[in-house]
Amino acid sequence: MSLKVPSIEAPRLGEPFLLTPGPLTTSYDAKAAMLKDWGSWDGDFRRMTQQMRDRLIEMLGSGHENFDCVPMQGSGSFSVEAMLGSFVPKDGKVLVLSNGAYGQRAAKTLTYLKREHIVLDKGDYLPPRGEEVSKILKADEDITHVVAVHCETSSGILNPIEEISDATYKAGRKLLVDSMSAFGAIPIEPNKIKYEAVVSSANKCIEGVPGFGFILARKSALEAAKGNSHSLCLDLHDQWSHMNKTGQWRYTPPTHVLAAFLVALEAHRKEGGVIGRGARYNKNKNTLVSGMRSIGFEALLGERWLSPIIVTFFCPADPRFDFTQFYDLMKSKGFIIYPGKLTVVDSFRIGCIGQMDNQIMLKVVKAAKQSLQEMGVSDASPPTKALDERKRLQS
Numbered sequence: 001m002s003l004k005v006p007s008i009e010a011p012r013l014g015e016p017f018l019l020t021p022g023p024l025t026t027s028y029d030a031k032a033a034m035l036k037d038w039g040s041w042d043g044d045f046r047r048m049t050q051q052m053r054d055r056l057i058e059m060l061g062s063g064h065e066n067f068d069c070v071p072m073q074g075s076g077s078f079s080v081e082a083m084l085g086s087f088v089p090k091d092g093k094v095l096v097l098s099n100g101a102y103g104q105r106a107a108k109t110l111t112y113l114k115r116e117h118i119v120l121d122k123g124d125y126l127p128p129r130g131e132e133v134s135k136i137l138k139a140d141e142d143i144t145h146v147v148a149v150h151c152e153t154s155s156g157i158l159n160p161i162e163e164i165s166d167a168t169y170k171a172g173r174k175l176l177v178d179s180m181s182a183f184g185a186i187p188i189e190p191n192k193i194k195y196e197a198v199v200s201s202a203n204k205c206i207e208g209v210p211g212f213g214f215i216l217a218r219k220s221a222l223e224a225a226k227g228n229s230h231s232l233c234l235d236l237h238d239q240w241s242h243m244n245k246t247g248q249w250r251y252t253p254p255t256h257v258l259a260a261f262l263v264a265l266e267a268h269r270k271e272g273g274v275i276g277r278g279a280r281y282n283k284n285k286n287t288l289v290s291g292m293r294s295i296g297f298e299a300l301l302g303e304r305w306l307s308p309i310i311v312t313f314f315c316p317a318d319p320r321f322d323f324t325q326f327y328d329l330m331k332s333k334g335f336i337i338y339p340g341k342l343t344v345v346d347s348f349r350i351g352c353i354g355q356m357d358n359q360i361m362l363k364v365v366k367a368a369k370q371s372l373q374e375m376g377v378s379d380a381s382p383p384t385k386a387l388d389e390r391k392r393l394q395s
């Protein structure tokens with residue numbers, strides 16, 4: 001397969017690059033697609049919706065025939081809530097695998113939905129393992145569903161979704177996956193990894209603008225979801241059956257966002273689909289991590305758990321390092337970075353997704369080096385406490 005090198009054109013508008021995991025830097029063409037108004041009931045727009053649904057299902061790869069796509073208005077969390085409320089029956093019980101903010105949010109959502117659940121809390125970044133899942137499911141027969149986060153964007157860890165899926169289905173339970181920040185760049189083929197539904201959104205690896213999410217679910221799960229939802233607006237079964245009947249979204253769709261998304265989807269296809277997109281992000285990540293290491297920074301995660309989506313770096317121990325100042329210096333050089341979310345040590349994050357290639361990542365490293373110099377930080381190595389933390393991961 002020949003991969004087309006994507007054209008990187010954010011500077012055309014003089015904007016900084018968003019090194020954040022969504023909203024992220026989109027292409028000029030995707031933005032330009034929003035310069036037209038669409039009638040939501042019109043045949044053209046209905047065809048656009050269908051085209052998007054077909055393409056997203058196709059992207060799943062082998063085994064996709066049993067799936068359908070239900071888009072949902074709102075940010076990604078609205079789609080997670082729609083998935084949980086629609087697929088977990090009112091008398092179901094959920095095991096939430098949490099190692100960061102998004103696992104915690106899933107658990108909090110279930111509390112709001114009054115769905116019984118327990119949480120395997122692995123802290124900031126330790127991966128939930130298949131063995132642990134097996135043990136918990138064996139001990140608790142009432143658990144009907146497991147919820148897992150594919151790439152936990154708060155640390156950047158790529159969770160072992162395959163072994164989690166194996167453990168779940170070996171125990172006869174069902175898996176729901178938050179693949180918000182991974183879908184489109186990391187394969188999740190139904191024939192290789194079993195699950196009931198996976199959720200993602202417009203503004204992550206497909207590189208669209210924010211405004212809706214989508215759930216790719218087994219048709220059998222969608223059929224069984226009738227009457228489960230706590231919410232009219234977030235009822236996936238209702239959105240699905242209405243869309244299949246009329247070709248329309250229930251309630252006002254984000255028309256411009258969908259128009260931009262179709263352009264982004266086409267660029268994704270041209271880049272070589274999930275494999276091509278993943279390859280570019282991986283190269284971004286490798287360039288970033290080796291570059292940052294070369295100027296003294298350390299990444300939180302070892303190779304085994306690093307995702308090509310976003311990387312967490314420890315803040316340097318040097319007292320002259322100040323994150324707010326570092327952020328402003330990076331921004332003045334054209335790069336918006338992201339604060340960290342670790343509770344034990346100070347950190348920051350740099351995203352690898354969006355309209356950026358490894359040449360841009362080299363410039364990111366150069367900007368970081370200059371920013372350190374401007375702050376008077378000569379040594380970027382983290383405090384020993386941070387390195388001790390990292391050791392826990394490897395043991």
Ligand SMILES: *Cc1c(COP(=O)(O)O)cnc(C)c1O
Nearest residue numbers: 075076077102151153178180181
């Ligand atoms: C982005 C993201 C979400 C959704 O966040 P929103 O701010 O609601 O779009 C959920 N889970 C993960 C893993 C994410 O990266």
